[in-house]
Amino acid sequence: MKANRMEAFSDGVLAIIITIMVLEFKVPEDHSWQALLPLGPKIISYIFSFIYVGIYWNNHHHLLHMVRHMNGQLMWLNLILLFWLSLIPFTTAWMGESNFAPAPTALYGIILLLAATSYWLLQLAIVKQHPDDSSFYKTMNNDWKAKLSPFLYLIAILTAYASPWVSGFFFVLVAAIWVMPEKRIEEILKGQ
Amino acid sequence: MKANRMEAFSDGVLAIIITIMVLEFKVPEDHSWQALLPLGPKIISYIFSFIYVGIYWNNHHHLLHMVRHMNGQLMWLNLILLFWLSLIPFTTAWMGESNFAPAPTALYGIILLLAATSYWLLQLAIVKQHPDDSSFYKTMNNDWKAKLSPFLYLIAILTAYASPWVSGFFFVLVAAIWVMPEKRIEEILKGQ
Amino acid sequence: MKANRMEAFSDGVLAIIITIMVLEFKVPEDHSWQALLPLGPKIISYIFSFIYVGIYWNNHHHLLHMVRHMNGQLMWLNLILLFWLSLIPFTTAWMGESNFAPAPTALYGIILLLAATSYWLLQLAIVKQHPDDSSFYKTMNNDWKAKLSPFLYLIAILTAYASPWVSGFFFVLVAAIWVMPEKRIEEILKGQ
Amino acid sequence: MKANRMEAFSDGVLAIIITIMVLEFKVPEDHSWQALLPLGPKIISYIFSFIYVGIYWNNHHHLLHMVRHMNGQLMWLNLILLFWLSLIPFTTAWMGESNFAPAPTALYGIILLLAATSYWLLQLAIVKQHPDDSSFYKTMNNDWKAKLSPFLYLIAILTAYASPWVSGFFFVLVAAIWVMPEKRIEEILKGQ
Numbered sequence: 001m002k003a004n005r006m007e008a009f010s011d012g013v014l015a016i017i018i019t020i021m022v023l024e025f026k027v028p029e030d031h032s033w034q035a036l037l038p039l040g041p042k043i044i045s046y047i048f049s050f051i052y053v054g055i056y057w058n059n060h061h062h063l064l065h066m067v068r069h070m071n072g073q074l075m076w077l078n079l080i081l082l083f084w085l086s087l088i089p090f091t092t093a094w095m096g097e098s099n100f101a102p103a104p105t106a107l108y109g110i111i112l113l114l115a116a117t118s119y120w121l122l123q124l125a126i127v128k129q130h131p132d133d134s135s136f137y138k139t140m141n142n143d144w145k146a147k148l149s150p151f152l153y154l155i156a157i158l159t160a161y162a163s164p165w166v167s168g169f170f171f172v173l174v175a176a177i178w179v180m181p182e183k184r185i186e187e188i189l190k191g192q
Numbered sequence: 193m194k195a196n197r198m199e200a201f202s203d204g205v206l207a208i209i210i211t212i213m214v215l216e217f218k219v220p221e222d223h224s225w226q227a228l229l230p231l232g233p234k235i236i237s238y239i240f241s242f243i244y245v246g247i248y249w250n251n252h253h254h255l256l257h258m259v260r261h262m263n264g265q266l267m268w269l270n271l272i273l274l275f276w277l278s279l280i281p282f283t284t285a286w287m288g289e290s291n292f293a294p295a296p297t298a299l300y301g302i303i304l305l306l307a308a309t310s311y312w313l314l315q316l317a318i319v320k321q322h323p324d325d326s327s328f329y330k331t332m333n334n335d336w337k338a339k340l341s342p343f344l345y346l347i348a349i350l351t352a353y354a355s356p357w358v359s360g361f362f363f364v365l366v367a368a369i370w371v372m373p374e375k376r377i378e379e380i381l382k383g384q
Numbered sequence: 385m386k387a388n389r390m391e392a393f394s395d396g397v398l399a400i401i402i403t404i405m406v407l408e409f410k411v412p413e414d415h416s417w418q419a420l421l422p423l424g425p426k427i428i429s430y431i432f433s434f435i436y437v438g439i440y441w442n443n444h445h446h447l448l449h450m451v452r453h454m455n456g457q458l459m460w461l462n463l464i465l466l467f468w469l470s471l472i473p474f475t476t477a478w479m480g481e482s483n484f485a486p487a488p489t490a491l492y493g494i495i496l497l498l499a500a501t502s503y504w505l506l507q508l509a510i511v512k513q514h515p516d517d518s519s520f521y522k523t524m525n526n527d528w529k530a531k532l533s534p535f536l537y538l539i540a541i542l543t544a545y546a547s548p549w550v551s552g553f554f555f556v557l558v559a560a561i562w563v564m565p566e567k568r569i570e571e572i573l574k575g576q
Numbered sequence: 577m578k579a580n581r582m583e584a585f586s587d588g589v590l591a592i593i594i595t596i597m598v599l600e601f602k603v604p605e606d607h608s609w610q611a612l613l614p615l616g617p618k619i620i621s622y623i624f625s626f627i628y629v630g631i632y633w634n635n636h637h638h639l640l641h642m643v644r645h646m647n648g649q650l651m652w653l654n655l656i657l658l659f660w661l662s663l664i665p666f667t668t669a670w671m672g673e674s675n676f677a678p679a680p681t682a683l684y685g686i687i688l689l690l691a692a693t694s695y696w697l698l699q700l701a702i703v704k705q706h707p708d709d710s711s712f713y714k715t716m717n718n719d720w721k722a723k724l725s726p727f728l729y730l731i732a733i734l735t736a737y738a739s740p741w742v743s744g745f746f747f748v749l750v751a752a753i754w755v756m757p758e759k760r761i762e763e764i765l766k767g768q
Contacts, residue, residue: 005583005637007197012591015204018278020599023212025282031293050278054271058264061197072634076755079630086594086626090601101607179268199389207396210470215404217474223485242470246463250456253389371460391581399588402662407596409666415677434662438655442648445581563652 003067006078010064013082014057017089021046024093045096045108048171049088052112055178056085056119063122066136068129077122084115100164109157109167112174113150120146149174195259198270202256205274206249209281213238216285237288237300240363241280244304247370248277248311255314258328260321269314276307292356301349301359304366305342312338341366387451390462394448397466398441401473405430408477429480429492432555433472436496439562440469440503447506450520452513461506468499484548493541493551496558497534504530533558579643582654586640589658590633593665597622600669621672621684624747625664628688631754632661632695639698642712644705653698660691676740685733685743688750689726696722725750 025042028035067074091111094104127140156170217234220227259266283303286296319332348362409426412419451458475495478488511524540554601618604611643650667687670680703716732746 005587008200008584009587009591009633011197011201012204012588013595015201016208016592016595018274019205019208019212020595022278022281023215023599024603027216027282027285027289031286031290031296033295035295036299047275050271050275054268057201058267075634076630079626082594083623083626086598089598090603093603094607097603098607103609103611104607107612200392203389203393204396207393208400210466211397211400211404214470214473215407219408219474219477219481223478223482223488225487227487228491239467242463242467246460249393250459392584395581395585396588399585400592402658403589403592403596406662406665407599411600411666411669411673415670415674415680417679417683419679420683431659434655434659438652441585442651 003064003070006070006075007061007064010060010078010082011057013086014053014060017085018050018053021049021089021092024089024096041099042093042096045092045100048175049092051175051179053085053088055175056081056115059119059178063126066126066130068126074122074125077118077125081115081118081122084111084118087111088115100160100168102161102164105160105164105167106157109153109160109171112171113153113157116146116149116153145177148177195256195262198262198267199253199256202252202270202274203249205278206245206252209277210242210245213241213281213284216281216288233291234285234288237284237292240367241284243367243371245277245280247367248273248307251311251370255318258318258322260318266314266317269310269317273307273310273314276303276310279303280307292352292360294353294356297352297356297359298349301345301352301363304363305345305349308338308341308345337369340369387448387454390454390459391445391448394444394462394466395441397470398437398444401469402434402437405433405473405476408473408480425483426477426480429476429484432559433476435559435563437469437472439559440465440499443503443562447510450510450514452510458506458509461502461509465499465502465506468495468502471495472499484544484552486545486548489544489548489551490541493537493544493555496555497537497541500530500533500537529561532561579640579646582646582651583637583640586636586654586658587633589662590629590636593661594626594629597625597665597668600665600672617675618669618672621668621676624751625668627751627755629661629664631751632657632691635695635754639702642702642706644702650698650701653694653701657691657694657698660687660694663687664691676736676744678737678740681736681740681743682733685729685736685747688747689729689733692722692725692729721753724753 025039025046028039088111091104091108095101095108098104123140123143123146127137130137152170152174156167156174159166159170217231217238220231280303283296283300287293287300290296315332315335315338319329322329344362344366348359348366351358351362409423409430412423472495475488475492479485479492482488507524507527507530511521514521536554536558540551540558543550543554601615601622604615664687667680667684671677671684674680699716699719699722703713706713728746728750732743732750735742735746
């Protein structure tokens with residue numbers, strides 16, 4: 001019952017994060033198709049963030065179903081996750097505006113890395129509420145996605161100084177491995 | 193149970209989309225009635241989008257009632273729909289600001305066309321969860337609205353170069369055929 | 385069950401309307417208390433609108449409890465109400481920015497009058513779902529608040545040209561008679 | 577049942593408050609790490625407000641579970657609380673923009689003090705719904721946190737003129753004593 005409200009609050013924040021990013025698309029003064037060209041990097045940047053926030057919403061959704069009892073620790077871990085996610089509109093806008101310059105692109109990766117770390121801590125706290133021999137505990141302890149992502153983010157952050165294309169490739173890679181919903185949790189939920 | 197959260201998240205995004213469009217009405221510096229005149233095209237543009245988002249909310253509402261089991265595919269199809277809808281505030285503002293110039297009006301139609309296509313794909317995925325001989329399957333397979341709308345949007349997009357009035361007429365036409373709620377689904381729900 | 389979603393959507397829109405009004409308070413460049421003085425009329429304007437939206441939320445809350453079966457008509461009447469309410473942030477900002485000049489103050493009243501009329505139509509449609517001899521029907525048909533408010537708004541609109549103080553007095557008057565929650569519906573709900 | 581809607585509405589407003597604060601981080605024109613330096617005080621200011629709003633959400637969550645019957649008084653006390661909280665994005669931005677100058681920092685404290693007072697009044701009204709000999713009544717009547725906070729805010733407001741560091745210390749102190757969730761209510765809920 002209590003996890004529901006945390007879910008609703010998180011959904012609210014995620015819905016607003018996704019939608020206010022659009023406020024960064026300033027209406028061009030000119031009324032031609034060419035006037036849209038400078039918006040290109042911003043839109044690519046927005047698509048990235050839309051997918052990432054979508055992934056977080058999706059996995060968060062599955063994860064919170066596994067909460068057995070709410071407490072202050074979970075609430076604060078969740079708020080810390082929302083804090084990092086709330087900075088995504090800013091980093092998205094800066095990265096887009098700068099046409100994927102090194103510093104903004106690296107910052108984008110850093111915020112995503114911090115969000116991923118917070119998510120991992122939240123997951124850890126929820127997993128601990130389950131017995132060691134539960135299938136949920138076992139699969140989550142072997143969570144290769146959560147273990148691999150930070151490294152990929154780190155590479156994306158560092159390669160931002162070499163080329164935005166390389167960096168972007170690693171951002172796409174992380175997104176790709178997460179886009180699939182948590183089949184494992186889905187199966188566990190079905191098995192119950 | 194899970195579809196509820198997708199519904200709530202979508203409602204949140206739609207509510208924000210509808211409301212942030214108003215942020216585009218810059219407060220006039222002058223304090224006379226005449227100062228409102230330049231806002232005219234923006235308000236017409238806003239009314240259009242308000243109705244379209246209202247239609248999406250309304251039909252989405254009916255459609256999601258027919259989901260039999262949630263999965264990752266539905267989630268992503270729904271997010272893709274929300275992505276196109278999230279661009280409506282931008283295209284609304286540009287169309288209004290430009291006083292219905294060809295390119296912004298055509299772009300407005302293109303985004304609506306993409307949203308309609310995404311909605312249609314989402315509907316298709318939900319319909320597939322029902323047996324071939326169910327009344328829901330049968331009516332939805334004969335969905336003349338969904339089949340007609342893309343053509344009307346296409347005409348609206350192309351005629352934007354001829355006259356905003358003709359283009360606007362087709363936008364009104366699509367809205368008109370969708371404004372009526374999904375009587376068919378309502379009847380199916382009642383029959384259950 | 386369906387009215388719940390209309391309620392949730394309306395709450396979302398009302399919550400956003402209330403909160404984005406604050407975005408109009410531009411941060412003063414100076415860092416002294418005097419720098420806040422020009423914000424005075426804007427804050428008064430915001431307080432008015434906060435109370436009005438609060439009243440709508442409150443009464444809407446009571447009203448929707450009386451919905452017996454959802455349909456497209458109720459959805460659209462509700463959307464029309466939300467449309468007028470969505471213009472409140474704009475009229476609030478203009479009225480505040482203009483320091484209660486006649487035209488912005490009159491427009492503020494016009495939008496409130498249109499919102500009140502929409503609310504009254506929504507109420508009418510819901511009342512019609514009840515039998516003629518129900519206590520809800522009887523009390524709602526004698527709704528002196530709903531009958532008086534339009535006249536008070538009209539006076540506020542017209543007196544905006546004489547003095548913002550007189551106009552403001554009538555805005556306060558309408559708010560005062562509505563601030564009390566729907567005791568009548570509360571009693572009917574208890575009696576059920 | 578009715579408290580649920582108040583909860584949902586409050587969550588909506590809090591979610592929007594938290595997220596629109598980020599809109600104050602204007603994207604730097606430069607694309608270097610140095611360009612982020614001027615954002616420093618704004619981010620610190622944002623972190624403070626994020627924690628405060630998080631605390632309010634958390635405690636509000638616990639408090640509303642104790643509502644026994646909704647009425648107009650609770651609704652308006654809650655709206656008054658939301659009113660003060662809705663001003664937090666403005667005071668946060670001003671305090672950050674001014675690099676913690678005395679007046680903006682004092683105003684920040686004043687708004688927090690008014691929010692805390694409103695929260696206390698709401699709590700009082702809810703406590704009164706419980707019998708004098710209930711454990712909830714007894715613990716809440718001895719609420720040292722609620723009694724101490726106003727004094728700490730007052731000190732923070734006054735010391736804003738001496739040094740932002742001293743003032744900040746007291747803001748941190750209030751946050752620290754509230755960050756812990758309402759263990760007392762949690763225990764009472766469990767005991768039921």
